[in-house]
Amino acid sequence: MFNSDGGVILNFVKADKTADFEMALGKLKEALAKIEKPERKAQAAGWKVFKAAEPGPGGAAIYVFIIDPVAKGAEYSVGNILVEAFAAEGQTIYKTYSDSYANPAIGALLHLTNPKAILVWISVVALASPADAGHFRMIAVVAGCLCIGLIVFGGYAMLFSTSSARRIYVAIRRWMDGCLCVVFGIAGVRLLSSRT
Numbered sequence: 001m002f003n004s005d006g007g008v009i010l011n012f013v014k015a016d017k018t019a020d021f022e023m024a025l026g027k028l029k030e031a032l033a034k035i036e037k038p039e040r041k042a043q044a045a046g047w048k049v050f051k052a053a054e055p056g057p058g059g060a061a062i063y064v065f066i067i068d069p070v071a072k073g074a075e076y077s078v079g080n081i082l083v084e085a086f087a088a089e090g091q092t093i094y095k096t097y098s099d100s101y102a103n104p105a106i107g108a109l110l111h112l113t114n115p116k117a118i119l120v121w122i123s124v125v126a127l128a129s130p131a132d133a134g135h136f137r138m139i140a141v142v143a144g145c146l147c148i149g150l151i152v153f154g155g156y157a158m159l160f161s162t163s164s165a166r167r168i169y170v171a172i173r174r175w176m177d178g179c180l181c182v183v184f185g186i187a188g189v190r191l192l193s194s195r196t
Contacts, residue, residue: 002076003170006068012060017100018051021063024097025049028078031085040081042071060102121145123187 013021032044046069052062067076078097082090128141159165169176 002067002070003173005070006066007070007076008067009065011063011065012056012102013063013100014102015055015059015061018061020096021061021100024078024082024093024100025063027086027090027093028081028097031081031090034085035081039071039074042069043067043074043076043081046071047076056102058102120184121149123184123191126191127187 011021029044032040032047046067048066048068050064050066052064054062056062079090079094082094082097084090086093124145125138125141128144129138133141
């Protein structure tokens with residue numbers, strides 16, 4: 001689900017699996033046309049697919065989903081749409097689709113090199129480490145951040161793989177974003193006002 005009027009999704013596909021991926025996308029388009037539901041028709045009208053001319057990391061092909069306008073309240077799960085239209089055959093098509101994706105390490109690399117994430121963790125380490133912290137304290141702080149990251153993002157991956165969790169998140173997203181804004185704002189003020 002999307003909580004905005006438009007959305008963009010990047011897909012990194014194995015170079016030797018582009019034919020399989022495009023076959024699955026063709027079946028997805030067919031499924032959206034076949035299902036007699038207004039929300040599926042709206043999804044079909046606003047869901048466009050583009051392929052980048054240049055390869056991505058590791059030679060992966062990059063496919064971009066541009067969804068504009070978003071069908072409000074509709075679920076954009078490719079697997080669910082395929083199964084809804086083609087039943088058991090849809091599961092087979094979805095497996096072909098999911099097997100086409102490149103190594104998850106590409107996504108991890110993109111996240112790890114995200115400047116926002118890097119600055120957040122630098123802020124956490126700075127707040128948790130006094131000026132006279134020794135080597136052991138610094139190692140403990142960094143190790144703690146690593147454990148938190150693994151637990152939090154692993155938990156996110158498991159939690160948001162369920163449709164019910166995604167619906168709840170969409171409902172409380174604005175409140176959650178507001179709370180996080182306050183927390184990070186306070187942390188930023190503390191960093192700016194701290195003395196070395």
